[in-house]
Amino acid sequence: MSNNEAYKEIAPRLQGLRDAMDMSIEELAEKTGVTAEKAALYESGTVEIPVSYLMDVAHLCGVSLTVLISGNEAYLKNYALVRKGKGLNVDRRKDYDYKNLAATFVGRRMEPFMVNVPPKEVADMNFTTHRGQEFIYVLEGRLELRLDKSVVELEVGDSLYFDSNTPHALRGLDGKSARMLDVIL
Structure with a gap:
């Protein structure tokens, strides 16, 4: 999946989560330390979404980062094994190539x-x-x-x-x- 496709998939989850929390774009922006314009851009799916912003939204809304990135809930409770070269791609910035090494672990x-x-x-x-x-x-x-x-x-x-x-x-x-x-x- 290309980065542009990923942005398009994550954007509606961001907006849906904000709506579920009954929060305006301005409230979310204030609580995450970005401008309302930047938060709206992230929800549009047309710009890169920094992992740090996704982490802040996840923390604020009480969901896991895995849910925002993949749309799936984490499900492992005892341990999460990730083989060499694997991991959940979180290529949300063109600057770096990220792989989450614990995306499937609940409550990390x-x-x-x-x-x-x-x-x-x-x-x-x-x-x-x-x-x-x-x-x-x-x-x-x-x-x-x-x-x-x-x-x-x-x-x-x-x-x-x-x-x-x-x-x-x-x-x-x-x-x-x-x-x-x-x-x-």
Whole structure:
């Protein structure tokens, strides 16, 4: 499924969830920290929907991220096994390739992702913020992480834990993609 198709599938779920919560677009926007115009764009299915926004809406509305992304409820309670290279695709931003590694687990308290971060120019880095905390562990390549005005370079085996409210952006270094485990709490 292409990213554009995914946006078209997620958009009505966003709108339906907001309607079910009897919330105006302005109320949802205020509670998630985006403008009403941006929230309406996400519900239109014509623009990329950041994972951080989906997580904020899911948290606010008391549903799992899996429901918003796939339309299916999580169903495993004892454990969720994800084989190498698998996981629920959450390619909601063109910046990175995300795979959720626990999408089928009910009641999870964290969102673990396998993320491939492509190389890019500094000017092309897109900063994001979201609630919670984040843990990154580099598995392949070299990764640059910008935290507000700080620049941190990470190599294989390096990890970083940070407050996700800090504006942050990533890029692979040396003209190559980097692969990392990203856990969002």
